[in-house]
Amino acid sequence: MTITQRVLSSRLVAALAYPHGVDRYLEQVNPMWSATEVRARVVDIARETSGEHPVATLTLQPTGTWRGHRSGQYVQVGVDLEGGRRATRCFSISSAASLPGERFTLTIRSAAKGGGRSHAEGVVSRYLVDEAEPGLILHLSQAAGDFTVHESAATPTNNHLLMISGGSGITPVMSHVRTLLRDGYDGHVHRKVTFLHYARSRADQIFADELAEIAAADNGVTVHLRYGAHRFDADELRHLVGDFRDIDTWACGPAGLIELIQDAYADSPRLRVEFFKPPAFAAAGDTDGTITFARSRTSVLNSGAHLLEQAEAAGLTPEFGCRMGICFSCTSRKTEGTVRNVLTGETSSLPDEDIRICVSAPVGSCSIDL
Amino acid sequence: MTTIPFVSPRKRSTTSRASDPKIPHLTPEQLEAFGDEMDALRQRLVADLGEEDAAYIRGIVKRQQQFEVAGRVLFYLPPAWPLAVAALSVSKILENMEIGHNVMHGQYDWLGDPKLNSRIYDWDNVCPGEQWKYSHNYIHHTFTNVLGKDRDIGYGILRMDEDQKWHPYYLGNPLYAFLLMVFFEWGVAMHDLEVENIVKGRRKLEENAQLHAAIMKKVKRQALKDYVIFPALTGPFFPLTFAGNAVANLVRNVWAFNIIFCGHFPAGVATFTEAECEDESRGHWYYRQLLGSANITGGRLFHIMSGNLSHQIEHHLFPDIPARRYPEIAVEVREICERYGITYNTGRLSRQLYTVAKKIVRLSLPTPKAGPGREPVAEPAAAEAA
Numbered sequence: 001m002t003i004t005q006r007v008l009s010s011r012l013v014a015a016l017a018y019p020h021g022v023d024r025y026l027e028q029v030n031p032m033w034s035a036t037e038v039r040a041r042v043v044d045i046a047r048e049t050s051g052e053h054p055v056a057t058l059t060l061q062p063t064g065t066w067r068g069h070r071s072g073q074y075v076q077v078g079v080d081l082e083g084g085r086r087a088t089r090c091f092s093i094s095s096a097a098s099l100p101g102e103r104f105t106l107t108i109r110s111a112a113k114g115g116g117r118s119h120a121e122g123v124v125s126r127y128l129v130d131e132a133e134p135g136l137i138l139h140l141s142q143a144a145g146d147f148t149v150h151e152s153a154a155t156p157t158n159n160h161l162l163m164i165s166g167g168s169g170i171t172p173v174m175s176h177v178r179t180l181l182r183d184g185y186d187g188h189v190h191r192k193v194t195f196l197h198y199a200r201s202r203a204d205q206i207f208a209d210e211l212a213e214i215a216a217a218d219n220g221v222t223v224h225l226r227y228g229a230h231r232f233d234a235d236e237l238r239h240l241v242g243d244f245r246d247i248d249t250w251a252c253g254p255a256g257l258i259e260l261i262q263d264a265y266a267d268s269p270r271l272r273v274e275f276f277k278p279p280a281f282a283a284a285g286d287t288d289g290t291i292t293f294a295r296s297r298t299s300v301l302n303s304g305a306h307l308l309e310q311a312e313a314a315g316l317t318p319e320f321g322c323r324m325g326i327c328f329s330c331t332s333r334k335t336e337g338t339v340r341n342v343l344t345g346e347t348s349s350l351p352d353e354d355i356r357i358c359v360s361a362p363v364g365s366c367s368i369d370l
Numbered sequence: 371m372t373t374i375p376f377v378s379p380r381k382r383s384t385t386s387r388a389s390d391p392k393i394p395h396l397t398p399e400q401l402e403a404f405g406d407e408m409d410a411l412r413q414r415l416v417a418d419l420g421e422e423d424a425a426y427i428r429g430i431v432k433r434q435q436q437f438e439v440a441g442r443v444l445f446y447l448p449p450a451w452p453l454a455v456a457a458l459s460v461s462k463i464l465e466n467m468e469i470g471h472n473v474m475h476g477q478y479d480w481l482g483d484p485k486l487n488s489r490i491y492d493w494d495n496v497c498p499g500e501q502w503k504y505s506h507n508y509i510h511h512t513f514t515n516v517l518g519k520d521r522d523i524g525y526g527i528l529r530m531d532e533d534q535k536w537h538p539y540y541l542g543n544p545l546y547a548f549l550l551m552v553f554f555e556w557g558v559a560m561h562d563l564e565v566e567n568i569v570k571g572r573r574k575l576e577e578n579a580q581l582h583a584a585i586m587k588k589v590k591r592q593a594l595k596d597y598v599i600f601p602a603l604t605g606p607f608f609p610l611t612f613a614g615n616a617v618a619n620l621v622r623n624v625w626a627f628n629i630i631f632c633g634h635f636p637a638g639v640a641t642f643t644e645a646e647c648e649d650e651s652r653g654h655w656y657y658r659q660l661l662g663s664a665n666i667t668g669g670r671l672f673h674i675m676s677g678n679l680s681h682q683i684e685h686h687l688f689p690d691i692p693a694r695r696y697p698e699i700a701v702e703v704r705e706i707c708e709r710y711g712i713t714y715n716t717g718r719l720s721r722q723l724y725t726v727a728k729k730i731v732r733l734s735l736p737t738p739k740a741g742p743g744r745e746p747v748a749e750p751a752a753a754e755a756a
Contacts, residue, residue: 015599018591019492019499024485025439028432078482084424086482321508324655326689328476328488329508344413354479354489 005064008035031137034063038140042132048107048206055168055206056129057094057107062140068099069143071179072172072250072274077106078139079124079132086139088352089124092172092252092274093143096179107206109168147250147274149176151185158190159248162241164232164261166198166253170206172274173197173252181219193221194241198257201227232257234264245270289365294335296370306342307332307357311370318357318370325359332357337366393640393661394711398651405653407706408687411699415691423692424481430468430674431486437461441618445604445611458618460675463625465494467677468693474499475507477692497559498588501581505562511689515634515641515662522634523641525550525557526566529733531641536736543734554623559585625675628723629666633682636664637725638715659686660707665700665716672719673697683714 007013013022013035022035031039040060048055069075071093078088094107110129111122151159161180165173177195185191195214199205205225215223224240237244245268251261258275265271289302291310300314308330311318321329325343331354338349339360347363348355357368396404441458444450470493472478478486485491492499505521513519517533524530528547529540550557562581567573596619601611640661647658666672666680673680673696681696684703688696707714 012599015591015594018595019494019588024431025435028435080424082421084419084421084481088482321504322512324512324652326511327503327507328479328690329504331476331479331489343409344416346416354487 002064005035008033032061032063034065036065037063038065038142039063040066040138040140042134042136042138043103044134045132049204051203053109053111053204054129055107055109055204057105058128058132059103059105060138060140061103062101064101066098066101066140067142068102069093069097069104070148071097071175072147072149073143073145073175074147074172075106075143076141077124077128079127079136080139081123081127087124087350088139091125092145092147092175094171094174094178096175096182107168107171107174109206145172145274147172147252147272149180149250151180151191151248158192160192160194160241162244162247162249163193163195164197164237164249164251164253166232166257167200167204168206169251169253169257169274169276170197170199171252173250174207176250177214177221181214181221191220194224195221196224196226196237196240198226198230198232198253232260232264237264250274289337289362291362291365292367293370294367302362302365304361306359306361307339307355307366307368310362311357311368316370320358323358325356328356330357331355333369334360335367335369338363339366393713396653396657396710398653400710401651401653401657403653404706404710405651405656408656409652411702411706412688412691415688415695415699419480419692423478423694424483426694427469427473427478427481427486427692430464434461434464434469437464442600445600445607445614448607448610451610451614455614455617455621458614459621459625462494462618462622463675466622466626467629467679468674469493469677470495470499471677471679472693474503476690479690492588494592495555495558496585496589496592497555497561498584501562501584502558507689511686513647514659514686515639516644516647516658517641518644521561521564525561526564527557528730530635530729532733532737533641533643534733536733540734543730547730551624551627552620554627555619559589628719629676629679631726632666632719632722633663633679635726635729636715636717636722637729638713639664656687657712659683660703660712660714662686663715664722665714666719666722667716668719670697683716 008022008026017025023037026033026035027037027039032041040062042058043061044059046057046059048057074090074092076088076090078086080086091106091108093104095103095105098104106128108125108128110126149161151157151161161176163173163176173195177193180193185193195211197205197211202208205211205227211223211225214221222240234244241247245265247270249261249265249271250273251258251271252274253276255275258273261271262273290299291302291307291314292299293311293314293316296314296316298314298316300310303310303313305313308318308320308323318332319329321327323330325341334351334353334355336351338347339355340347340363342359342361357370437457438461441454441456441461444454444457447454470491473486473491474488474493476488479488481487488503493502510520510522515523517523517531524534527550529536529543563578563585564573568575568578596615597612600615601608604611640658642658642662647654650658660683663682663686665683666676668676668680678693678696679685681693681700684696684700685693687703688699704714
C-alpha cells in the first residue's frame with residue numbers, strides 16, 4: 001500500500017468526508033483514484049472469436065485498491081450503459097492469478113442480439129464485447145469465489161488435476177491452467193493436468209492458439225477439445241483419466257453440462273463446479289411458477305399477487321411501509337426471475353435487481369432474497 | 371370528461387378541511403378518472419427517465435462538492451470568512467435538499483449507482499438517514515396531512531391546524547416555531563423519538579434505545595467533523611472556522627425550515643381526518659396529496675436550492691420521480707387540477723411564508739367555535755405535558 005493510499009484510507013480522512021466516504025470526492029478528480037472502491041480502466045480489447053456470439057478479451061488496469069485474485073475467481077463488473085443506468089454482472093477472470101493492483105483480463109462472450117427474451121440479461125456482455133473501447137471505466141468488486149486451486153509449485157504434492165469446461169466456462173479454468181504453468185506446476189515434476197473442453201464449433205473455440213501451444217509444449221498438460229454435438233460422457237472421461245471420482249476436478253460451463261458431470265461424479269468431494277444458467281423468463285400474465293424466498297428457505301406457488309403479499313402469506317414478515325410503491329421501505333433483492341411492476345405494467349428480468357416488493361408481481365418463477 | 375363546477379371559496383378561515391364546501395368533492399368515478407390521469411402522467415415520466423437525469427444529479431453532486439471544498443479551504447483566509455460561510459452554506463443546502471432528500475426518496479435508485487441509492491445514501495445532517503426515511507418517506511408521504519397520523523403536522527411541538535385542540539402551552543407557538551427553525555436539523559433528528567407520544571404514555575422509552583444510539587453516533591461524527599477536525603486543521607483560525615461551520619449549519623437550518631413549512635402549512639392547504647381516508651383509493655390519495663401541499667413560485671436557481679421542494683405538490687404526487695422533472699410537469703398537473711376544480715396552491719415565497727407565520731401566531735390562541743365542525747382529533751402531547 002502506498003503512502004497516498006494509506007492516507008486516503010485513514011480514519012482522519014474518512015472523518016472529514018463523513019458521511020459520504022472519500023471516494024465520492026476522489027472520483028470527481030480522477031476515476032482511477034480511490035480509497036476503498038475498486039474501478040478499472042479498459043486498456044485493451046482483443047477479439048477471440050467472431051460469428052454469432054463473438055468473444056473478446058478485455059485487459060483491465062484496476063485501481064490501487066484491487067487486492068488481486070486467485071485463479072478461478074470472479075469479479076462483479078458495473079457498466080454505465082446508455083440511458084444513464086448502471087448494470088452489474090459477474091464475470092470469471094481469465095488471466096493467471098494477479099497481485100494487488102496488477103492488470104488482469106476478462107474474456108466475455110457477447111449474448112445473442114435481438115432475441116428479446118435474453119435482451120436484459122445479455123446487455124452487459126454485449127456492451128463489453130461490442131461497444132466498449134479502451135479508456136472505458138468499469139466499477140468492480142474485489143475478486144470473490146471458491147472455485148480456486150490450492151495446488152501450486154510450492155505445494156509438495158503431485159496430484160493429477162482435471163479441468164472440464166464448456167463454452168465460455170473456459171475462462172476460470174483457463175485462469176487455473178495459466179497460473180499453474182506460470183508458477184511451474186507442470187509435468188516436469190510428474191504433476192499432470194488434464195484439460196477437457198466442449199465448444200460449439202471450432203470457430204467458437206476461445207483461446208484456440210494458446211490451447212494448441214499448451215498441448216504441443218512439453219509441460220504435462222493434456223488438452224482434449226470436443227466440438228458440436230459431442231456430449232460429456234462418463235465412459236469417455238474414464239478412458240481419458242481413469243477413475244475420475246478420485247481426481248481433483250474443476251468443472252465450469254452451462255447448467256446442462258454441469259448436471260451431467262455432477263451425475264457422473266455422484267457425491268465425490270473431489271468435484272468443484274461453477275455454472276451459469278440462462279435466466280428464467282416467462283410470458284406476461286404467466287402466474288404459474290414457484291416463488292423462492294432464499295433467506296428463509298421457503299418456496300410457494302406463485303399466486304399472482306405482489307411479492308409482499310405472497311411473502312406474508314408464506315408466513316414471512318418483510319419490512320414494508322406505504323404498500324403503494326412510494327417509500328422504498330420494502331426494497332428487496334430479486335436474484336432471478338421476471339417481475340411486473342403493477343403500477344406501470346413494466347416487466348423486468350434482470351438478475352440481482354433491487355425491487356419494491358409491494359408493487360412487483362412475479363411472472364412465472366422468481367427468487368427473492370428474503 | 372366531467373368538469374366540476376368551481377365552488378367559490380369563502381373567506382372564513384385560512385386552514386381548509388377536506389369537508390369544507392370550498393374543496394371540490396369528487397365522486398368515486400371522478401376520483402378514479404383523476405387518479406388514472408395522474409398515473410398516466412407518472413408512467414410517461416418514468417419511461418422518459420434517462421441520461422439527462424443521470425447527468426443532472428451527478429452535475430449537482432459535483433457542484434456541491436466544489437462549494438464544499440471551496441468553503442473549507444477559504445477558512446484559511448480569514449478575510450474571506452463570509453465567502454467561506456456562504457460557500458459552505460450553499461453546499462450544505464444542496465447536499466441536504468436537492469441531493470440528500472431526493473436521493474433518499476429513491477428518485478435515483480433506477481440508476482443502479484450505489485452512491486445515489488436510497489438504501490445506501492446518508493446525508494450531511496445530524497438526523498440518521500435511516501430514521502428519516504421511515505418518518506418521512508413512509509409516514510409523512512403516505513399519510514400526508516391526515517391529522518393524528520402525519521406527525522409532520524406541527525412535528526409534535528406546534529399547533530398548525532385548527533383541529534389540534536388548543537392548550538395554554540400553545541401560547542408559545544411562535545417561539546417554538548422560531549426555535550425549531552434555528553435548530554431544525556436537531557428537530558428533524560429528534561422527530562423519530564416521538565417524544566410527544568412518550569409523554570403521553572403511548573410509546574415506551576425503551577423503544578427509543580436503538581434510535582437514540584443511532585442518533586448519538588451520527589451527532590458525534592457530524593460534530594467531530596464540523597466542530598473539531600476542520601477547525602483544528604485551520605490551526606490558529608480554529609474559533610473562526612468553528613463559528614463559520616456553525617453559521618453554515620444555521621443557514622441551512624433556516625432555509626430548509628422555511629421551504630419545508632411552505633410545503634404544507636400555507637393558507638388554503640387542506641387537512642384530513644382518518645375517517646375520510648379509510649380504504650382510500652389511489653385517486654383519493656392523489657387528491658389528498660394535491661390538496662395537502664403548496665408550491666412556491668421562483669426561478670430555476672431557487673427551485674434547485676429548494677431541492678425542487680418549491681414544487682411540493684408535484685413532489686407529493688410523484689415522490690420517487692427525480693425532482694428536476696417537477697417544474698416541467700407542473701403545467702400539466704395544474705391543467706388537470708383546473709379541469710377537476712381542484713385549487714392548485716401556489717404563490718411567491720413571501721406570500722406563502724406570510725400566511726404560514728400568520729397561522730403559527732393565530733393558532734397560538736384558542737380557535738373560536740365556528741359552528742358544527744369536526745371534533746379535534748390530534749392533541750399534541752407536548753401540550754399535556756406543559
